[in-house]
Amino acid sequence: MYRYDNYDFALVRERVAQFRDQLARWQSGALSDDEFRPLRLQNGLYVQRHAPMLRIAVPYAMLSSAQLRALAHVARTWDRGYGHFTTRHNMQFNWPRIEDCPDILDYLSQFEMHAIQTSGNCIRNVTTDQFAGIAPDELIDPRPLAEILRQWSTFHPEFAFLPRKFKIAISGTREDRALTWFHDVGLHLNLDAQGKPCFRVIVGGGLGRTPIRGEVVRESLPWEHILTYLEAILRVYNLHGRRDNLYKARIKILVQALGIEEFSRQVEAEWAHLKDGPGTLTQAEYDRVQAHFGAPAYRTLPAEDPDFLRHKAEDKAFARWVSRCVHPHRVQGYAAVTLSLKAPGQAPGDITAEQMEAAARLADAFSFGEARSSHEQNLILADVEQGRLHELWLAAKALNLATPSVGLLTDMICCPGGDFCDLANAKSIPIANAIQARFSDLDYLFDLGDLDLNISGCMNACGHHHVGHIGILGVDKNDAEFYQITLGGRQGSDARTGKVIGPSFSAAEVPDAVEKIINVYLAHRHQEETFLDTFDRIGPEPFKNKVYEDRAHGKAKSRNEEVTP
Amino acid sequence: MSTLIKNKRIVADPWQTLSPEESPAAAPLPEGDILFPLSVWQLRRNEIISSHKRIGLWLEPDTDLAPLEADLQYFVVIAINFPKFADGRGYSLARLLRERYHYEGEIRATGDVLHDQLFLMQRVGFDAWALKDGKDAAQALEAFATFKTPYQGAVDEPLPLFRRRTP
Numbered sequence: 151m152y153r154y155d156n157y158d159f160a161l162v163r164e165r166v167a168q169f170r171d172q173l174a175r176w177q178s179g180a181l182s183d184d185e186f187r188p189l190r191l192q193n194g195l196y197v198q199r200h201a202p203m204l205r206i207a208v209p210y211a212m213l214s215s216a217q218l219r220a221l222a223h224v225a226r227t228w229d230r231g232y233g234h235f236t237t238r239h240n241m242q243f244n245w246p247r248i249e250d251c252p253d254i255l256d257y258l259s260q261f262e263m264h265a266i267q268t269s270g271n272c273i274r275n276v277t278t279d280q281f282a283g284i285a286p287d288e289l290i291d292p293r294p295l296a297e298i299l300r301q302w303s304t305f306h307p308e309f310a311f312l313p314r315k316f317k318i319a320i321s322g323t324r325e326d327r328a329l330t331w332f333h334d335v336g337l338h339l340n341l342d343a344q345g346k347p348c349f350r351v352i353v354g355g356g357l358g359r360t361p362i363r364g365e366v367v368r369e370s371l372p373w374e375h376i377l378t379y380l381e382a383i384l385r386v387y388n389l390h391g392r393r394d395n396l397y398k399a400r401i402k403i404l405v406q407a408l409g410i411e412e413f414s415r416q417v418e419a420e421w422a423h424l425k426d427g428p429g430t431l432t433q434a435e436y437d438r439v440q441a442h443f444g445a446p447a448y449r450t451l452p453a454e455d456p457d458f459l460r461h462k463a464e465d466k467a468f469a470r471w472v473s474r475c476v477h478p479h480r481v482q483g484y485a486a487v488t489l490s491l492k493a494p495g496q497a498p499g500d501i502t503a504e505q506m507e508a509a510a511r512l513a514d515a516f517s518f519g520e521a522r523s524s525h526e527q528n529l530i531l532a533d534v535e536q537g538r539l540h541e542l543w544l545a546a547k548a549l550n551l552a553t554p555s556v557g558l559l560t561d562m563i564c565c566p567g568g569d570f571c572d573l574a575n576a577k578s579i580p581i582a583n584a585i586q587a588r589f590s591d592l593d594y595l596f597d598l599g600d601l602d603l604n605i606s607g608c609m610n611a612c613g614h615h616h617v618g619h620i621g622i623l624g625v626d627k628n629d630a631e632f633y634q635i636t637l638g639g640r641q642g643s644d645a646r647t648g649k650v651i652g653p654s655f656s657a658a659e660v661p662d663a664v665e666k667i668i669n670v671y672l673a674h675r676h677q678e679e680t681f682l683d684t685f686d687r688i689g690p691e692p693f694k695n696k697v698y699e700d701r702a703h704g705k706a707k708s709r710n711e712e713v714t715p
Numbered sequence: 716m717s718t719l720i721k722n723k724r725i726v727a728d729p730w731q732t733l734s735p736e737e738s739p740a741a742a743p744l745p746e747g748d749i750l751f752p753l754s755v756w757q758l759r760r761n762e763i764i765s766s767h768k769r770i771g772l773w774l775e776p777d778t779d780l781a782p783l784e785a786d787l788q789y790f791v792v793i794a795i796n797f798p799k800f801a802d803g804r805g806y807s808l809a810r811l812l813r814e815r816y817h818y819e820g821e822i823r824a825t826g827d828v829l830h831d832q833l834f835l836m837q838r839v840g841f842d843a844w845a846l847k848d849g850k851d852a853a854q855a856l857e858a859f860a861t862f863k864t865p866y867q868g869a870v871d872e873p874l875p876l877f878r879r880r881t882p
Contacts, residue, residue, distance in 0.1 A: 155880075157864055157866075157876060157880065160863060160864065161862060161864070161865070161866070164861060164862045164863065165862075168861050168862075171857075172831060175830075180851065180854075181829075181830075181831075185800070185829060185831075188800075188801050189831055271801065271803075298877075301866040301876070301877075302866060302867060302875075304866055305835070305862065305865055305866070305867075306867055307806065307835040307836075307838035307839050307865070307867060307869045308803075308806045308807055308810055308835075308839050308869070309803070309806075310803060310806070310835050311800070311801050311802065311803025311806065311832075312803055377875075385807050388803055388804060388806070388807050389804055389807050389808075393802060393804075423814075423815055428868045428873050428874050428875060428878060429867075429868055429875060431877070432877065432878065434877075435877035435878075435880075438877075438880075
């Protein structure tokens with residue numbers, strides 16, 4: 151993975167000094183709360199329901215074992231012994247003291263980590279596919295360009311005060327695993343007719359209050375132009391994006407208002423001035439960065455390891471784990487492994503300091519000292535020998551990191567929700583736990599097969615509820631917490647948002663509603679059909695009829711009935 | 716006379732800003748160094764040119780610069796207003812003035828201008844700052860040294876670090 155040079159270290163250290171000074175000026179009253187807020191947000195520091203929250207960047211998901219240990223040290227020293235992986239690869243600490251944050255960041259800077267632009271109305275952490283570099287369907291490893299984008303976006307002088315946050319995702323595979331159609335900018339790395347790397351540039355996607363699938367603004371952009379082209383997009387957005395209404399300030403609203411043709415025309419006009427300028431990337435820079443992402447020292451291994459096959463045949467629990475948590479690798483004899491952070495009763499994405507250190511040990515022992523965080527809020531070991539999977543499984547099981555549920559109903563994506571977040575309308579973790587408790591039978595879960603259930607505590611959609619096959623959204627109705635259910639959303643190349651099925655439910659009703667939805671699927675499915683296949687074939691009506699069978703169709707119960715079911 | 720940060724020093728500011736209400740179509744124009752709002756400039760352009768040797772222009776952040784291109788030669792100072800410091804349009808305007816329109820006079824930030832924005836503002840072409848009232852200009856001077864070697868090319872250093880990096 152990328153390692154800092156002296157320039158990178160200097161910038162991160164200067165940032166710590168800058169933030170320490172800003173904090174001191176805020177404490178002295180020289181900076182007002184309103185003046186300090188955007189500054190601390192651009193350094194990942196929120197003031198939350200109970201305590202501040204500090205969000206540490208995990209650029210394009212890559213973590214070294216040393217970084218995992220450093221995060222464990224932070225969790226233990228300055229927090230309550232755990233952290234939380236977000237849906238954008240980052241790690242959040244929910245209980246630091248504000249005055250400790252400069253020391254935390256100073257400590258992390260030694261390990262090439264920071265909180266730069268993990269929040270605020272600026273260019274955020276660039277995300278990608280958790281299997282970047284090892285996926286069999288990969289055309290180009292997106293990580294060198296993701297790192298180049300990280301550097302370009304860090305303290306970009308023109309775009310630090312955009313109308314709203316700006317998120318870029320980059321994917322280099324045939325199947326999109328980075329949710330690129332639902333980012334402010336989504337980039338697909340591809341090869342053009344001459345075999346030269348190029349980007350498809352998608353703009354104006356997003357979840358949140360107004361979910362919109364992005365549109366292609368340029369089908370094929372030669373790779374060396376990516377920075378100048380992005381500057382053209384950002385300049386049009388910076389000058390013309392709405393600043394009068396927080397909910398209409400994302401670039402998707404500008405793209406919708408102008409239409410993609412007019413937006414594209416403005417971008418191209420701006421780009422005509424920037425194209426071939428000094429921001430044009432050089433092969434030397436690409437090569438310099440790419441050298442950090444060379445293949446590790448893979449061994450020559452058989453395609454199928456006999457011990458692995460034997461264990462799989464003899465041990466049903468191991469075979470189950472393999473079927474859900476082991477993923478194909480482009481190098482023969484290797485596999486990628488998901489260490490699940492979705493154990494029953496645990497808040498999805500939460501990880502204790504002990505688990506971080508244990509994951510670091512596993513990364514050192516099994517995967518060249520590197521790990522990744524996924525937007526599904528799990529950890530990944532990307533380069534494991536097939537012949538050592540059984541040994542790894544035993545170790546992970548002992549650490550409660552081997553829940554064999556990846557891609558199943560209980561592998562939920564879930565935001566921190568009303569237990570922690572100030573923005574939330576409703577709690578989300580208790581809903582996740584209630585669903586986990588209801589669907590705890592593994593045989594049953596395996597029989598259900600692939601099923602994404604995503605939960606967000608508010609419209610901001612951090613839990614990606616729009617793209618869950620089943621999506622659950624916390625809403626506020628007259629100061630009470632309710633949950634709206636959507637069906638049919640999905641990630642991937644065919645990404646789209648689900649549709650609301652009807653009136654919302656109280657927290658206590660949600661597990662029943664989910665169970666009814668599952669039962670409709672089981673009653674209608676043809677052999678080998680996934681939940682989504684069945685849904686696409688039969689449509690939402692059978693689900694609605696079952697879920698609302700006790701209610702006048704399409705009519706909410708009165709509030710009293712809902713509060714006391 | 717109020718003070719100004721210019722070329723990273725605190726100096727006296729001879730420029731006065733005129734409000735559009737103070738200069739309707741017929742009232743006499745004040746003498747001295749005046750920052751004229753764009754609406755006044757558009758209304759009384761020839762009169763201003765004949766009566767003032769040094770002319771300043773005062774812009775709101777929603778200004779379209781393209782129609783002003785031919786007029787830029789008249790201005791010694793262009794002030795860009797920041798109604799709120801978190802409104803970042805002025806950064807693009809300053810950069811366009813320098814890079815696209817090759818404007819070489821003073822570009823000053825005015826309005827809700829604070830210590831922590833100075834570093835990035837100098838990168839995109841500002842060279843003068845009228846800080847918000849009550850803010851400590853001497854302390855704000857420290858902001859110019861926040862980062863030694865940023866990654867991107869901009870007005871202060873056209874070449875991005877990747878074109879200058881030495882191992």
